[in-house]
Each structure stands twice: as C-alpha cells, then as structure tokens.
Amino acid sequence: MGRERKVSEVSRRQRGVRQKGDGASPGDGLTLGMKIQDLSAFYGSFKALTDVSIDIQANKVTALIGPSGCGKSTFIRCLNRMHEVIPGARAEGHVMLGEQDIYAKSADPVNIRRRVGMVFQKPNPFSKSIYENVAWGARINGYRGNMDELVERSLKHAALWEEVKDRLKESGHGLSGGQQQRLCIARTLAVEPEVILMDEPASSLDPVSTQKIEDTMDQLKQSYTVVIVTHNMQQAARISDYTGFFYIENMGDPGRLWEFDETEKMFSNPDRKETEDYVTGRFG
Amino acid sequence: MTQSGAKAERQADAGGSNFKASASGRYGLDKAFTVLVTGAALVGIVVLMVLLVDVIRDGSTMLSLKFLTSFPSQIFPEDGGIYPALIGSLWLLGLTALISVPLGLGAAVYLEEYAEDTRINRMIEVNISNLAGVPSVIYGLLGLGIFVQVLAPVTGGTSVLTGALTLSLLILPVIIVATREALRAIPGSIREGGYALGATRWEVIWSHLLPMALPGALTGIILALSRAIGEAAPILVVGVSLYQTYATTGPFDGYMALPTQIYDWISRPQQIFQDSAAAGIVVAMAVLLVANSFAIWLRNRYQQRL
Numbered sequence: 001m002g003r004e005r006k007v008s009e010v011s012r013r014q015r016g017v018r019q020k021g022d023g024a025s026p027g028d029g030l031t032l033g034m035k036i037q038d039l040s041a042f043y044g045s046f047k048a049l050t051d052v053s054i055d056i057q058a059n060k061v062t063a064l065i066g067p068s069g070c071g072k073s074t075f076i077r078c079l080n081r082m083h084e085v086i087p088g089a090r091a092e093g094h095v096m097l098g099e100q101d102i103y104a105k106s107a108d109p110v111n112i113r114r115r116v117g118m119v120f121q122k123p124n125p126f127s128k129s130i131y132e133n134v135a136w137g138a139r140i141n142g143y144r145g146n147m148d149e150l151v152e153r154s155l156k157h158a159a160l161w162e163e164v165k166d167r168l169k170e171s172g173h174g175l176s177g178g179q180q181q182r183l184c185i186a187r188t189l190a191v192e193p194e195v196i197l198m199d200e201p202a203s204s205l206d207p208v209s210t211q212k213i214e215d216t217m218d219q220l221k222q223s224y225t226v227v228i229v230t231h232n233m234q235q236a237a238r239i240s241d242y243t244g245f246f247y248i249e250n251m252g253d254p255g256r257l258w259e260f261d262e263t264e265k266m267f268s269n270p271d272r273k274e275t276e277d278y279v280t281g282r283f284g
Numbered sequence: 285m286t287q288s289g290a291k292a293e294r295q296a297d298a299g300g301s302n303f304k305a306s307a308s309g310r311y312g313l314d315k316a317f318t319v320l321v322t323g324a325a326l327v328g329i330v331v332l333m334v335l336l337v338d339v340i341r342d343g344s345t346m347l348s349l350k351f352l353t354s355f356p357s358q359i360f361p362e363d364g365g366i367y368p369a370l371i372g373s374l375w376l377l378g379l380t381a382l383i384s385v386p387l388g389l390g391a392a393v394y395l396e397e398y399a400e401d402t403r404i405n406r407m408i409e410v411n412i413s414n415l416a417g418v419p420s421v422i423y424g425l426l427g428l429g430i431f432v433q434v435l436a437p438v439t440g441g442t443s444v445l446t447g448a449l450t451l452s453l454l455i456l457p458v459i460i461v462a463t464r465e466a467l468r469a470i471p472g473s474i475r476e477g478g479y480a481l482g483a484t485r486w487e488v489i490w491s492h493l494l495p496m497a498l499p500g501a502l503t504g505i506i507l508a509l510s511r512a513i514g515e516a517a518p519i520l521v522v523g524v525s526l527y528q529t530y531a532t533t534g535p536f537d538g539y540m541a542l543p544t545q546i547y548d549w550i551s552r553p554q555q556i557f558q559d560s561a562a563a564g565i566v567v568a569m570a571v572l573l574v575a576n577s578f579a580i581w582l583r584n585r586y587q588q589r590l
Contacts, residue, residue, distance in 0.1 A: 085479055087400065114482025124473035127496055136491060137481030184477070191481055 031194045031225050032098035033058035034079060034116075039093035040254070041074045041083055048074045050254035052093075054244055056195070061217060061226040063236035063263065066246030066278065071255025072229045075246070076197050079227065080116035081109040097195070114141055117188035121200040123180035125172035125187075130155075130164050133172045133183055137191045150190055157223075158186035159216050178209020185216060196220060198228040202235070214239050233279055237267045245275045336569070343562030351563055356527065356545065361556045366564050371531040372444060372524070372539035373513060373568070377575060379448030379535060380455070380512050385505060387452065388459030389494070392501070395460070396467040397489055409464075416457035423454040424521030432522055440536035442523025447539060450522050451515060455508035462504020466497035495586060502583040506576055513572060516543035542568040 034056040041049040049071040056062050064072045077083040078091045081102060095102045102112045114137075126133050134151045143150060151168070155161040160182040164175070172183055181201060188196060198217075202210040217239050220226055230236050236243055243266040247258035259266065259275045270276045277283055346362075354365025399405045427450030431439050439446045470493055478488035525538045526548055532539045542564060549561035 080480065082476065082480060085476070110482050110484055112482075113480055118480040120473065120476065120480075122473060124471075124477040126474065126477065126492055128492075137483070140481075140483050140487050140491070187481065 031058050031223065033225055034195060034227075035094075035096040036079070037094040037096070039075070039078055039091060039095060041071070041078055041091045042089065043086070044088040047254040049078070050256050052257045054257055054260055056225060056227055057242060058225050059221055059223075060241040061221050061228060061239055062242045062244065063240035064227065064229045064244045064246060065231070065233060065236050066255075066258070067248075067283070068231075069255070070246040070248050072246045073199050074255070075257075076199055076227060076229050077118075079195070079197055080113050080118055082113065082118060084109075114191045115193050116195045116197060117191065117193035118197045118199065119181070119184050119188055119201045122204050123177060123184050125175070125180050125183050128172060129169045130172050130175070130183060131168040134187045134190045137187050141191055143191075151186075154186040154190040155183075157189050157216075157219065158182045159212055159219075160186055176209070178205045178212060181205060181209065181213060182216065185213075189220075193224065195225045195227065198226065200229050200231060203231060210235075233267075233281075237263060243267070245270075245272075245278060247274050247278075339562045339565045339569075341562075342559055343564070343566050346556075346559045346563035347566060351560075352567065355529070356549075356560075361554065361560065364560060366542070366545060366560075366567055368528050368531045369540040369542050369545035369564070370567060370571070373542040373571065375444045375532045375535070375539060376447055376451060376519070376541060377509065377513050377571070379445060380451045381505075381509055383448055384452035384455050384459060384508065384512075388456050388505070388508075389463055389501060391456070392460045392463035392467060393489060393494070396464050397485065397493070412457050412460055416461065419517075420454055420515050421517040421521060423450055424518030426450070426453065427518060427522040442538060443536045444532050444539035445535040446522050447519045447524060447541070448535075450518050451512040454515065454518060455512050458508040458511070459501070459504050462507075463497060463501040466500025466504075467493060469500065470496050498586045499583045502579055502586070506579040506583075509575060509579070510572055513575070514543055514568070516541070516547055520544060542571070 036052055036054045036056070039049065039052045040047060052071075052075060064076065066072055074083060079095060079102075081091075083089050083091050091103065093103065097112070097115065101107065102109075102116075126136065128136065131151055134154050135147050138147065138150055152161060152165075155164065160179060163179060164170075164183075167174075172180065175183060185196075185201075202213045205213065214235065217226055217228070221241075228236075228240065240263045242260070243263045244260040245258045245266065246255050248255050259270055259272050261270070266275065267279050270279065350363070351365045352370065353367050354363060355368055356366070357364040395405065395408065427446060431446040431449050432441055439449065474492055474496070475488055478492055479485075483491075519541055523538075524541050524544050526540070526544060528538055528540055530537070546561050546564040546568065549557040549564060552558075
C-alpha cells in the first residue's frame with residue numbers, strides 16, 4: 001500500500017507518461033483521431049475495399065459492423081499498415097493520424113504500428129513469460145522508464161493484474177482464452193499507442209470473458225481512441241459511440257462503407273435500407 | 285417415439301442386426317499391429333546393442349587412458365593410441381559447428397522470412413533438398429578445388445579448416461531444411477503480434493521466431509553434425525593425414541580423424557590392429573554421444589521455455 005502511494009508521488013513526467021505538449025502527441029495531449037480519405041485496398045489484383053472515407057473521433061469507440069467479407073478486417077488492418085504485411089497486398093488513399101498521413105512516402109510503418117496498436121481475433125500471446133509478453137514491445141521501442149511499473153500499469157488497465165500478479169514469470173500460454181486476450185491488450189497498451197484497433201477481440205471467447213473485455217473497452221476510451229470490428233451487434237450497440245456499416249451488393253464487388261453515424265442513430269433510425277435490414281437481423 | 289420402437293432400437297444396439305457382435309477380430313488385428321510396430325523398433329535397438337557389445341568386447345583389450353593419449357604406432361602397435369585422431373576429430377567437430385550452424389540458420393531465415401515466393405526461390409528450395417542426397421565424396425572434390433587449391437592462402441591448403449569447410453558444405457542442406465521446417469511450423473499470428481507492436485522484422489525473428497524454431501533446428505543440427513563426424517570420404521579427398529607426428533593445435537594445422545584412423549587400422553591383418561580399430565570405434569561413439577547429449581540438453585531447455 002505504502003509503495004503504491006510513493007509511486008504516485010513521483011511526477012507523471014518522470015515516470016515517462018505522455019504529457020500535454022510532449023511532442024509525441026500533438027494537439028491537446030489527449031489521444032488522436034484518424035481521418036480516412038478515399039481508402040482502397042487490394043490483394044494482388046483483387047480490389048477488396050473501395051473509396052472508404054471516415055472520421056474516427058478521438059477518445060471514442062467506433063464500431064465497424066457488416067456481413068462477412070465486406071472488408072471490415074481489411075479496412076482496420078489498413079489503419080496501422082498491417083495490411084501490406086500480407087504478400088501482394090497494398091492500399092491506396094490517405095489515412096491521417098492526427099496531422100500525419102501514415103501512407104506518406106516519408107512515414108515509417110514500424111513507428112505507425114507502435115502508435116496504432118492492434119488486438120487480433122484469436123489471442124496470440126508470445127511464447128514467453130507473462131511479464132516478457134508485456135515488456136517486450138516496450139523494450140524494443142526503447143522504453144526508458146521503469147519496466148516493472150509499466151508492466152503492472154498495463155496489466156491493470158487490461159483488468160488482468162489481479163489474476164496474474166503472483167505468476168508473472170509463468171508462460172503466457174498457461175492462461176485461459178479470455179486472460180490471453182487481456183494479456184494481448186496489456187502488451188498493446190504497454191507501447192503507449194494513441195489508437196487501439198480491435199478485430200473481433202471477443203469472438204473466440206466465452207460470455208464472461210467477453211463481458212470483461214467490454215468493460216475494459218469502456219475504460220480504454222478515456223485514454224485512447226478505439227476502433228472495433230465486431231459481428232456482435234448487441235456488443236456494438238452497447239459499447240460504441242459511433243458505428244460504421246460495411247456492405248457489398250454483389251459477390252466479388254469491393255466492400256464499401258455504406259453508412260456511418262452515431263451509434264444511437266444507426267441502431268434506431270438509420271438512413272439506408274440495407275443498414276436497417278442488417279441491424280434488425282433481417283440478413284447477415 | 286413409441287415404447288416398442290425404443291425397445292427395438294435398444295435391441296439393435298445390443299449387437300443385434302446392424303453391427304457385428306464380436307469385436308475380437310478387430311482386437312486381434314490391433315494387437316498384431318502393436319507387436320509388428322514394436323518389433324520394427326526393436327530391430328534397430330537390437331542391432332545397435334549387438335554392435336556396441338561386439339565392439340566393446342573386441343576393443344576392451346586396447347581401451348585405456350594410454351590409448352587415448354598415445355600416437356598410433358606401426359612398430360609397437362600395443363603402445364599405439366588414438367590421440368591425434370581424437371584431437372583432429374574434435375577440431376573438425378568444433379569448426380564445422382561454428383561454420384555450418386550460423387550459415388545454415390541464416391540461410392533458412394532468409395529463405396523462409398525474407399525471400400518472396402517466386403519461381404526461382406521455389407527452385408532453390410527443391411535443389412537444397414537434393415543437395416542433401418549428393419554423395420559426400422563429391423563435396424570432397426568440391427572442397428579440393430575451392431578450399432585446397434584456389435583458397436590455399438586463406439585456408440592453408442590441406443588444413444583442418446579446409447576439412448571443416450568441406451564438411452560444412454556437406455551438412456548445410458540438412459540444417460537449412462530442418463530449420464525451415466521449424467520456422468514454417470510457427471503460426472503467422474506470432475509474427476503479426478510482433479509487427480503490431482511496432483517491431484522490425486529482425487526483432488520479430490530474433491526475439492520470437494528463432495527461439496521457437498530452435499528445438500526443431502537443433503534436431504537437424506544434431507543429425508547433421510553426427511553425420512559430419514563420421515564421414516571419411518570427403519576428408520580423404522581434401523587431405524586428412526593418415527599419420528602425423530603432432531596433434532592439431534590450430535585451424536591451419538594438418539589433422540587426423542577418427543573415421544580414417546579406424547579405417548587404417550581395420551585394413552591391417554594383425555589382430556592387434558583389429559582390436560585398436562574396435563577401441564577407436566568405441567571412442568568415436570563416445571564423442572558422438574557426448575556431442576548429441578549436449579545438443580539434446582540444449583533442445584530440451586528451449587522446448588521447456590515454450
């Protein structure tokens with residue numbers, strides 16, 4: 001108890017926490033939003049996504065819904081330049097992270113991926129200890145602060161600390177599915193991103209774990225911008241502030257953003273018929 | 285479902301009309317197969333046991349500390365020993381491991397993680413597997429041309445370094461193939477997880493992929509080095525000494541080797557040389573055992589980390 005109080009007495013700047021006007025985070029020091037303009041994505045010659053333009057609001061949760069194969073996962077992977085990791089894949093268009101176009105020639109994809117973190121559908125912890133899982137990303141990015149503190153803080157923000165604090169040296173694989181996913185969230189938080197992308201993070205988990213992850217997301221949006229792809233519409237309605245609906249008309253067409261608005265409107269009174277059909281469960 | 289209908293189903297279940305009642309034939313086949321498979325394994329073990337017992341019995345007269353520390357002698361064969369051949373083989377083993385392991389791991393990492401899936405690279409993949417089957421004496425000829433003659437100023441001609449370089453070429457394909465298989469077995473989600481944290485490709489490979497691939501790669505390395513230490517043909521071609529008055533002390537010295545020394549003794553008719561050869565075989569197997577045990581220990585250590 002006493003030790004915790006001492007830690008908080010050390011100034012936030014000394015502990016390496018991002019400050020207002022730090023230079024690392026422009027604007028008011030809170031996290032950044034993203035502005036996407038005319039984004040198209042290709043797998044080789046196949047166009048999977050066409051002309052998506054969307055404003056992701058800072059410190060809000062934006063949910064992306066739509067039937068399978070409409071390009072939601074492709075879209076979200078373009079936001080941290082993970083799409084091009086697949087051989088033959090490429091994206092065209094502009095994605096602004098704050099003031100910076102992440103697809104500019106001068107942009108560094110490695111740095112972008114630290115600032116825009118991603119949690120995947122199936123938990124993929126490293127074959128290392130729980131501590132190392134969280135610490136590794138920070139270490140290779142040159143974290144200069146106290147690593148023990150960072151690990152503890154990240155695990156706490158991911159709502160996993162209480163369950164693992166006595167077994168940090170054990171393998172990450174020894175955790176349950178829900179715990180592994182929260183570990184993946186913790187390691188994403190450890191590199192202090194501005195945006196957190198989540199590609200169906202709870203779809204492979206049981207309802208209890210899903211609830212825990214959803215609670216976490218509510219906490220996360222206070223410090224980060226969150227974009228989540230989900231097939232679970234109740235989940236989207238519950239946790240998000242804004243919702244985007246992706247859709248394709250015919251098989252083989254590229255996916256496009258069909259409608260985007262505040263969640264309440266999307267689920268009660270959407271503009272477009274396909275959106276309404278989808279959220280009311282008439283298809284998809 | 286009516287009462288009688290349910291009853292009829294249960295009767296059929298009790299081995300009635302639909303399925304063969306007795307499974308004894310199937311159990312019999314199961315047992316026979318178990319016996320056959322165990323027998324197949326036992327054949328290998330029994331042959332190895334017979335070889336070991338035979339060799340130890342024949343060589344027991346010559347095996348001693350003196351045998352391990354003496355030079356071979358034609359005039360006083362009972363005072364002869366295996367010392368320079370043992371030292372030479374240890375030098376070969378060490379240098380070959382030092383050269384082939386980094387090269388093999390590096391080549392496998394390049395082919396698996398960096399190279400694109402083009403036709404040329406697929407051809408390379410097929411040909412590397414073929415290289416593993418090339419007769420070892422051909423590698424000796426290659427070593428003779430390149431390391432002994434062309435690169436003589438660098439390698440010192442017929443030195444133990446040349447021998448190690450030649451053996452490295454021989455075992456490189458095995459290491460590359462084993463490491464590639466081990467890398468391939470790592471799910472792509474690990475790589476993605478690494479990249480998503482803002483890591484470079486090298487950081488992902490060094491921190492995650494190589495440690496995870498190490499157990500599989502070590503299996504290949506163990507097999508490869510075991511083969512290297514027993515090869516006589518390629519080192520004969522690149523100039524292993526059949527007799528030296530000194531033991532190898534540096535990479536540019538000449539060298540003797542266990543397989544060639546054993547061969548030398550076996551081809552002499554006197555019983556004492558046959559016994560010396562048997563003792564030499566025991567020493568060679570002991571070296572192999574120690575080297576393999578070390579590699580297996582290393583592999584188990586990395587496997588536990590997972």
